[in-house]
Amino acid sequence: MQMTPPIRKAALALHICTSVGWIGAAFAYLALAVAAQVSQQASTVYSAWMGMELIGWAVIVPLGCLAFLTGLLMSLGTSWGLLRHYWVLIALVLTTLALGVLLLHMPTVSQTAELARAMSEAEAVTLGGDIVHPAVGIGLLIVIAVLNIYKPRGQTGLMQQRPDLAR
Amino acid sequence: MESGAEQDPQGGSTRHLAGIPRWVKVFVVVTVTVLLLMVVAMLMTGGQHGPGRHQSAFPISERTAARAVATDADLGGVC
Numbered sequence: 001m002q003m004t005p006p007i008r009k010a011a012l013a014l015h016i017c018t019s020v021g022w023i024g025a026a027f028a029y030l031a032l033a034v035a036a037q038v039s040q041q042a043s044t045v046y047s048a049w050m051g052m053e054l055i056g057w058a059v060i061v062p063l064g065c066l067a068f069l070t071g072l073l074m075s076l077g078t079s080w081g082l083l084r085h086y087w088v089l090i091a092l093v094l095t096t097l098a099l100g101v102l103l104l105h106m107p108t109v110s111q112t113a114e115l116a117r118a119m120s121e122a123e124a125v126t127l128g129g130d131i132v133h134p135a136v137g138i139g140l141l142i143v144i145a146v147l148n149i150y151k152p153r154g155q156t157g158l159m160q161q162r163p164d165l166a167r
Numbered sequence: 168m169e170s171g172a173e174q175d176p177q178g179g180s181t182r183h184l185a186g187i188p189r190w191v192k193v194f195v196v197v198t199v200t201v202l203l204l205m206v207v208a209m210l211m212t213g214g215q216h217g218p219g220r221h222q223s224a225f226p227i228s229e230r231t232a233a234r235a236v237a238t239d240a241d242l243g244g245v246c
Contacts, residue, residue: 086191136205154188 003077011077015070019148022063023141029055030134037129042121052130053113056106064099071095086154087147098140105133 003011029052036048071091075082083089109130116124 086188090191090194152188152190154191 001077002079003073008074008078011070011073015067015074018063018066018070019141019145022060022067023138023145025055025059025063026134026138026141029060030131030138033129033131033134035129036127037131040125042119042124045124045127046116048129049109049113049116049127053110056102056109061102061106064102068095068099083156083158085151086156087150087152089156089158091144091147094140094144098137098144101133102137 032048032051032055036045036052039045039048072082074080075088075092080088082092112127112130116127119127
């Protein structure tokens with residue numbers, strides 16, 4: 001089912017806002033993770049882990065879910081389709097991977113934040129940060145954004161191209 | 168990149184046959200290489216990562232675990 005132009009533009013605006021917001025929130029998370037990793041002050045490590053838990057659950061997870069859902073909507077509601085073009089298919093796979101790892105990883109972040117609350121100052125400064133996950137996630141999200149902007153050509157052949165919807 | 172296109176005998180429209188674009192091949196090679204490097208890096212640094220780690224408890228000392236339980240009890244198990 002094709003969306004009408006006004007609905008398509010609204011869905012596109014929502015998709016762009018949530019996707020870019022996801023990247024921005026991931027950068028904020030990375031900043032806190034680096035602070036937790038390098039700081040020698042227990043209060044900074046506590047605060048960083050509290051902030052990572054809060055940003056993760058309150059911002060990154062909702063934005064990630066919304067970006068994924070609006071991406072599905074944009075694919076299925078336009079001529080691009082979900083499996084028709086390589087760039088859409090690759091973006092779908094990478095987004096699913098990023099969201100899946102995020103949802104699996106966030107309980108660990110909560111657990112670590114809870115442990116940080118119970119630790120002494122000496123233990124807290126040895127807790128470290130969580131740099132690899134946000135760094136790899138940001139890399140993935142940037143690749144997805146580049147694919148969305150450039151839309152490199154190439155059709156998968158998995159779905160028949162409708163002549164009336166040809167690019 | 169659509170060198171696999173051929174003329175449809177039924178009419179003038181083109182039909183795209185299977186032909187993976189070069190950028191997709193390059194992308195797959197780069198992705199597989201990066202993944203392999205990450206696996207090697209993880210193995211060299213102790214290999215304590217993987218899908219299972221996300222579902223398991225964070226490695227903690229007994230003392231810290233006891234404190235976490237005490238904190239959880241203080242909070243009424245809300246967290």
